[in-house]
Amino acid sequence: MNAQKSPVSKNGTRSKNSLDAHLGDEARFIRSWLENPKIAGAIAPSGRFLARALAQCVNPVAPGPIIELGPGTGPVTQALLARGVPASKLILVEYEKSFCTLLARKFPGVKIVRGDAYRLADTLKGILTEKPSAVVSSLPLLTAPEHDRLMLVRQAMELMGENGRFVQFTYGVKSPVPTHLGDSLHVRIQALAPIWLNIPPARIYIYRPANGPTSFKEPPDVIDELLRKSRRAAQEIRAEFFEARARIVSNGRRAGR
């Protein structure tokens, strides 16, 4: 695995260098969004809760590489490495040249392919020696025509075979691959609990071949754990909201006396 220096110092504060690097990523992202909002798809990189939740959806020890689509400045890549995916098993497909250069600098040992993820089979031609076990995508699918989304998932399924899974997040309220297309694709669609601690809140969808295994095989059952964590986070946010509201009401009453 990559030896990444922790961005957070022992006393919990970010070091100046890592803060600069982080601000650099935000700025790069905003620039990319200004230049081409449809391709960037978001104004800021994914937060760590979302990145971690995406990484939890893959099995780091499953045979075969893991493909990440649209890594941008690398928050999901970082989470996948932290999850224990070996750098040598990661293949990143990114369209933006400047992001590819940045990713190569940040993640030595990870394969970076500059190309169009919607033409996945062509883009990965001659690169894959084994069936990938998972495709993790942060592509802004909602900005692409429905047909392109459909073809993307179809290509990914064909590359992975029946044990594969396509993991995608969205800021939308529905599956970015419309559910009525699930049957024509022969995929099962699973929606996980929303990640409230991301701005904006996001939801992860997992697409698996209909004839593939019905359960996730990781020990312990990471999906259950993920659901438990998301529910706990939602409860904490709700509790904080009611506390804040009670404080505001009581301060208002005191001020009115």
Ligand SMILES: C[S@@+](CC[C@H](N)C(=O)[O-])C[C@H]1O[C@@H](n2cnc3c(N)ncnc32)[C@H](O)[C@@H]1O
């Ligand atoms: C919403 S951003 C996500 C970036 C990062 N993974 C994150 O979570 O912060 C979408 C990324 O997909 C890339 N992208 C968009 N269309 C693409 C395409 N057709 N092929 C490859 N990458 C693409 C963009 O350049 C951008 O880095």
